[in-house]
Amino acid sequence: MLDWGEYITIADRYQHKARTQDREDLSHTIILSLADAQLKLDNNGGGQLSDVSMLRIASYECQKYWRQIKRQLTILSLNNELNDGDGIELIDTVADDKAIDLDAWLDARTWLLGCPKRLVVIASKRLKGITLDNKDKCYLQRFRQKEQKSLV
Numbered sequence: 338m339l340d341w342g343e344y345i346t347i348a349d350r351y352q353h354k355a356r357t358q359d360r361e362d363l364s365h366t367i368i369l370s371l372a373d374a375q376l377k378l379d380n381n382g383g384g385q386l387s388d389v390s391m392l393r394i395a396s397y398e399c400q401k402y403w404r405q406i407k408r409q410l411t412i413l414s415l416n417n418e419l420n421d422g423d424g425i426e427l428i429d430t431v432a433d434d435k436a437i438d439l440d441a442w443l444d445a446r447t448w449l450l451g452c453p454k455r456l457v458v459i460a461s462k463r464l465k466g467i468t469l470d471n472k473d474k475c476y477l478q479r480f481r482q483k484e485q486k487s488l489v
Contacts, residue, residue, distance in 0.1 A: 344371040351395045
């Protein structure tokens with residue numbers, strides 16, 4: 338015989354383990370699983386489900402619930418708005434490979450303002466593929482050594 342009151346009591350003990358919006362669903366799932374287990378036991382000529390077995394069934398249903406939640410894929414659309422309320426969509430926050438990195442550009446610009454003019458000429462020669470003469474190579478080598486000492 339099915340003891341629905343006992344099943345509801347067991348389900349109430351476990352429903353708090355689910356998300357708030359899913360608590361009633363988990364409770365109903367537990368109740369139905371307990372009733373199904375009792376019917377199977379009755380069909381096989383057994384007696385009543387013990388309290389321990391009912392708790393184990395309820396625990397298993399909670400575990401099954403969380404496994405199902407973890408396996409669900411959460412797919413976001415790039416057209417969704419951010420939660421900050423400014424109306425900015427996710428697509429607007431994606432980095433653009435062709436965009437100029439303003440911070441790096443300003444740092445390089447600032448560095449070039451304090452850089453020796455001869456070093457800029459040497460850099461432009463290297464950029465154009467012009468081979469450096471011996472004086473330029475020595476100057477570049479001395480500058481690199483000086484900068485490396487300041488980093489250490």
